[in-house]
Amino acid sequence: MTINNKYPNLKFYYIFDSSFTKFFKLEGIVLYPFVFISMPKDKVSPKILKHELTHVEQVRREGPLKFYTKYLYYIYKSRQQNGNFLSAFLYNEYEDEAYENETNPLTDDEIRETEWKGSRTNKRNNKKRKFGHYK
Ligand SMILES: [Zn+2]
Numbered sequence: 309m310t311i312n313n314k315y316p317n318l319k320f321y322y323i324f325d326s327s328f329t330k331f332f333k334l335e336g337i338v339l340y341p342f343v344f345i346s347m348p349k350d351k352v353s354p355k356i357l358k359h360e361l362t363h364v365e366q367v368r369r370e371g372p373l374k375f376y377t378k379y380l381y382y383i384y385k386s387r388q389q390n391g392n393f394l395s396a397f398l399y400n401e402y403e404d405e406a407y408e409n410e411t412n413p414l415t416d417d418e419i420r421e422t423e424w425k426g427s428r429t430n431k432r433n434n435k436k437r438k439f440g441h442y443k
Contacts, residue, residue: 338363362406
């Protein structure tokens with residue numbers, strides 16, 4: 309995933325608990341150099357974060373100009389086709405990749421970058437807890 313990034317050093321700033329994304333009923337949006345996330349830092353799921361980080365990856369891979377030019381085109385096309393520009397946030401090559409990637413685990417680099425504070429819930433821990441092996 310990190311191979312062939314044209315702009316690997318682009319710095320992003322992560323804004324959690326964002327009223328901007330809440331207003332548009334989005335879970336998150338990447339508007340270089342900002343990543344707006346609706347959920348607070350300690351509540352956001354790794355899945356949502358991974359989705360947005362995939363877009364961060366795409367911006368680093370293609371550069372902001374190409375990424376946003378193409379994305380604006382998808383929004384325009386979506387509005388032409390069904391009168392709803394928000395549907396562009398569901399169906400296009402960037403979203404396909406992000407939805408496909410969002411169930412993959414966050415890497416240590418990604419956790420460091422976002423300063424994610426959530427807990428990595430996994431079934432093994434829950435099972436242990438159920439049998440009372442926790443202290
Ligand atoms: Zn997306």
